[in-house]
Amino acid sequence: MCISRKNIIYKPHDCVPLPPPDFNSFYHKGNRKYINPSSVIPVDDDEFDRIQQQHIIYYNVWKNHFSAPVNELLKTEGTKVLDVGCGPAMWILEMASLYPKSRFTGVDIVPTYPIHTKPLNVEFLQANIIKNGLPYEDNTFDYVFCRLVNFSYTIKDWKVVINEICRVCKIGGYVEFMEKDVKFDIKNEYTKKVFSRFIKNLQKRNIEPIISLKIEQYIKETNNFPVINHEKRDVPTGEWGDNENDTFKIGKSNNGIIKWGAENIKNIMIEDGDYDEKEWNPIVNNFMKELDEKHIYDNIHRIFAKKETEIKEVCECRECRPPQSLRQLEHLSSTGLFFKFKYQRFKKFIKNIA
Ligand SMILES: C[S@@+](CC[C@H](N)C(=O)[O-])C[C@H]1O[C@@H](n2cnc3c(N)ncnc32)[C@H](O)[C@@H]1O
Structure with a gap:
């Protein structure tokens, strides 16, 4: 399925001046900025500081920026890369300096990316993938990347996101996704019960807590990607997961990220009536204590696949x-x-x- 695009179709890095960002596109609630009234997670400086930290943690977990076999491709002059839902664009900015011959495009519904100061091989475009699709022709990009967007999309949205990403990926090019499970192997009955209220809130919004298998399924359903690769990593959620000699403490940092994430969804959960303001902090503290005592891991996934030529035409x-x-x-x-x-x-x- 390809959704109709009423807007202009762009060519990446085509010297055409891109439309200026619209800073009025944020939805303000309290002292925080969101995409729209039904968003779970804010899109403001505080949340993006958190995402920045998350980017560093995951880089240290994977020891690289991507899993698809695109290293050589990225060293080739003019390779076109798209990051869908790029946010503050740490991934693009680091990739752009590692691979100066490639051209990077970041797309986001709100202008959270750097506007004035960016490398020459980077451009950003404000676009709503769900409403209008990606504003590019079929088979435009050599590599399309999409990371940590699950809280932004319903399960129905995901189908659109994946179809659009697969559509703009060139034949012979790669698509790659990275997402984290909203699931912890907790055993304590009290923490299980309070955490299930959060899961129910996500389900009420049609957000799937464990999205990686759906991503695989939806890529497969496009019929253009015969082999889907899936890699998983377990990330410690506390200092217990760190070694003395580690220069970067993954467990300690991940613990901070989880607690910070809880703070950033707090307003919405209370507003929805799923939690009482007074009980929030004790619940989070209990939850963090269990992660620590029981040595519970976070699960993160990378799914990547190559777009093949023959699939539809093989007799x-x-x-x-x-x-x-x-x-x-x-x-x-x-x-x-x-x-x-x-x-x-x-x-x-x-x-x-x-
Ligand atoms: C949690 S951030 C992830 C940022 C980035 N991918 C990273 O890994 O650092 C999710 C991003 O998806 C963007 N987003 C949400 N809905 C979108 C839509 N319909 N079209 C384009 N971008 C969208 C948000 O604005 C936000 O910047």
Whole structure:
């Protein structure tokens, strides 16, 4: 499914002046900024300071910025990269200096990205992927990245997001997602009960707490990505997970991030009536205590896949199907069937086994 785009179609880094950011697009509630009245998480400096820290933690967990095999591609002049829901754009900014020959585009519904000071190989565009789709032609980008956006999308939105990302990815290019499970292996009945109120709140908003398997499914359903790769890491949630010699303390930092995240969703949870203001702090403290005492891990996932050419056009008939092995080729040659293969198919087969 490709949603209709009533707006302009852009070409990345095409020298056309991009529309100026609209700072009135934020929704203000109390002293915080959100995307709209139903948002769970703010999109303001405080939340983005938290995300910045999260970016550093995850870099230290994975020891790299991505999992797709695009390192060589990114060193090639003119490779086009898109980050969907780029936020304050730490990923893009670091990638842009690591890969100066690639051209990076960050898209976000609100202008949270740097407006004036940015590397020459970076551009940003304000766009709402759910309402209007991505404002690019099919098969535009070599690599499309999307990270930590789950609280922004309902399960129905995710289908649109993935279809759009897969659509603008070039044939032979890669898509990559990174998300975190909203799930902790807690055992204490009290913490379980209060945490389930949070899960119910997300479900009421049609937000899926464990999105990684859905991401896989939706990529598969586009029929253009035959192989989906899924990598998972367990991240400690406390100092117990750190070694003395570690220069960066992942567990300690992750503990801080979780507590900070709880603070940033507090207003909405209280406003929704799922928690009482007075009980919030004791609940969070109890929760953090259990993570610490029981050595509970966070789960993060990267899902990546390559867009293939043939999927839709492969003819499965005996004459068109390419031989799968040299033995099969020999057999076909001996029966004369080999000569019935289309010239193009044979050429491709030889290329594959060469
Ligand atoms: C939690 S931030 C993640 C930022 C960034 N991907 C990172 O990993 O640091 C989620 C971002 O998704 C953006 N977003 C939410 N809904 C969107 C939409 N419909 N279209 C484009 N961006 C959207 C938000 O504005 C926010 O900047």
